[in-house]
Amino acid sequence: MAGMTPARGDHDARRLEVSEGVWRVLSTRGFEGLTLRAVAAELGASTGLLTHYFPNKRALLSHALEELDRRSGSRPRRTAPVDGTPPPPAGLPRLRAALLDVLPLDAAAAAGNRIWVGSWDVALADPELAAAHAGRYARSREALAVHVVDAQRRGELPAGSDAVAVATAAQAFVLGLVVQALFAPGEFPAERQTALLDAYLAGLAGPAAGGTGG
Amino acid sequence: MAGMTPARGDHDARRLEVSEGVWRVLSTRGFEGLTLRAVAAELGASTGLLTHYFPNKRALLSHALEELDRRSGSRPRRTAPVDGTPPPPAGLPRLRAALLDVLPLDAAAAAGNRIWVGSWDVALADPELAAAHAGRYARSREALAVHVVDAQRRGELPAGSDAVAVATAAQAFVLGLVVQALFAPGEFPAERQTALLDAYLAGLAGPAAGGTGG
DNA sequence: AACGATACATAACAAACGTTTGGTATGTAC
């Protein structure tokens, strides 16, 4: 059953397999090492296969990044787990879960984050990719802001502060922690990352007392 | 014996001019667009000039990054300004100044940060560069920790918390803010970056205001 | 004036790159 007809699902499935090869090359050799030949070798195929499913290298890369975003973005493990585990209650626990989802707490998350961090160089030099990235982070901030508002309604976070600002700051915090953890994985095991995040959230909840001018 | 060859300073000065060309190419075209010919064209010279001052491309890049680090790292504008302005007092104000120095508050700082963020991809794929980066961030954290300790001694920050953890978290915060500001400069003008940082610092100072003892 | 080192420019080099081309095998439609 190999090399079959064009059932539409097969085509998209094959494109996803190719994207997985792209991920593997990116996470080990970086964008600098992303060549069509490297991806083809990773798949045990030829470059002809790649050009058959994608018009050019940019399309190959864009699709891989979009697919990676869908994987780790629209289906967060901790916010809405796939197994029987119930999701954390709305409000602060769910904000915490969403932020934990970003961190490189295991090897798979580290590989994904390594790709994401690596993509920043090429994205900042390519307006189209830059817009895609900016949109992604804006959407992520909005999602976090919803959790912040929930937490404020429940009294878990001070009600006076700007929810969007809190969400933006929280995302900045985890993004920066990702970078540091990738460069010094030995110094940033999962427990330390979690502890740092919890300390950050405690700082948000702590100064509650009423007015927050500004 | 003095000066049998062209003055040593001239040689190093020329290497720095070359590095400036490297910066210009990196900040506009990214690491993907860093080629010897691009740098040569940027300098209005030939690739022969580059190979005369650097043995190969990696050395060219390493030197440019080290020089960039020395520029923005060992000579922070706000922490120890060059003009007559007095430096901010030790403790929390100086911590704030050091963190502000990281942010892309003007075009020059944005260009430098864009290079730095772009370097992460190639650095994560190159053990030698990765070690250099990890060392840089570790040193930066230590410097921040000193300011945190100062602030704790002065009662500007709660004395109970781990100074290294606070410094690490603060660096994560500004690093992540850098990334978001680079991708959405319109949404993150200097005032907003400063406001977000000040809110973060207020959160650090806030929760212990009364001193719960111990 | 002659010399050797320095400071480049010019040109060539093999390797690697993204892309194109031509071919084969296989499946569906009629």
Add this chain to the structure above:
DNA sequence: GTACATACCAAACGTTTGTTATGTATCGTT
């Protein structure tokens, strides 16, 4: 069975890359 589209592989294309080789002008020293 003919016709046509899909799914690839293998090879080649022209370009770009980092690097090397060669030439030449300049300058300090003798």
